[in-house]
Amino acid sequence: MKSLKLKNLKYSYGDYKILNDISYNFFPGELVGILGANGCGKSTLLKVIMGFLEKEEGEIYLDNLEVEKLSRKEFAKKISFIAQKSNQNLNFTVLEILKLGRV
Template sequence: MIKLKNITKKYGETPIIDNVSLDIPKGQVIAFIGANGAGKSTLISIISRTLSKNSGEVYIDDKELSKWNNNELSKKISILKQSNNLNIRLTVKELVSFGRFPYSKGKLTKEDKQHINDAIKYMGIEDLQDRYLDELSGGQRQMAFISMIIAQDTEYVFLDEPLNNLDMHHCVKIMKNIKRLSREKNKTIIIVIHDINFVSLYADYIIAMKNGQIVKNSKKDEIIKEPVLKEIYGMDIKVKNIDGENICLYYS
């Protein structure tokens, strides 16, 4: 389990994360939601040690984050950031192989190669594996980056807005595979996401943030309710049950 105790992050005198304490359950798809600037991406960057904090403690499986060796931590947690710009030309398979670096240090073993092939197959992009990333659509590239994270084979997976600027087809495919990954391989997947209906359909647990604080933190059925959503987003959102799923209507 991941535990946060009194996490604070400031830029100047302005708190971006304001004294946050939280327990993140294991083996589920956990969605961070909230308006832009709520602190979601900042908080998961702190948890994954890609951003420093001003104060507080992060525990991963009862071990404080600062006590983790970098290489061992990279076998425990992985993160896909919002921006994934590369300055070198790579094929999909070469990119996915980077996920094995904590294990192989660049010298791929037979086991590493099996993980790479399995990750590519898991995302259904075998037909793209020999193509260069700059030849692909945005959705195809994102599938390749998620394959890299799968190849890293960590217990905890952080995905920071992985659906940004993608078409519906790739959004649905990615979310279905994220859900499947959690179920089949018992991964804890923490995802920052803005589309509340993808959250309703694919998440198990929701952590809602507002102004750098946790305002709601519960199973999704306790969050996908009209009064709760209004508190989080400050707008009226109708919730309708369609074919057994709670769908949020917020366009009218």
């Protein structure tokens, strides 16, 4: 993994604040678990990092580059994500699916 920095991320579903000033530095080779109760924002955090949801405030850096300034192609070459659940019925391994984003 490349270095990933989150700075003061905020995200809400309507009036319900899910992420409030989330900041963290992830370093290469570091193994990190995101733990919490149902509905506390774990999946939302990942979706905001990946750009599937638009953050309200804050900054995201990948290798010291602001993610918003990277093209989707450049971003996909640096980071991969696979959801826990998928409606796709593909006959690929997880590794093969992740490699698709690198093309």
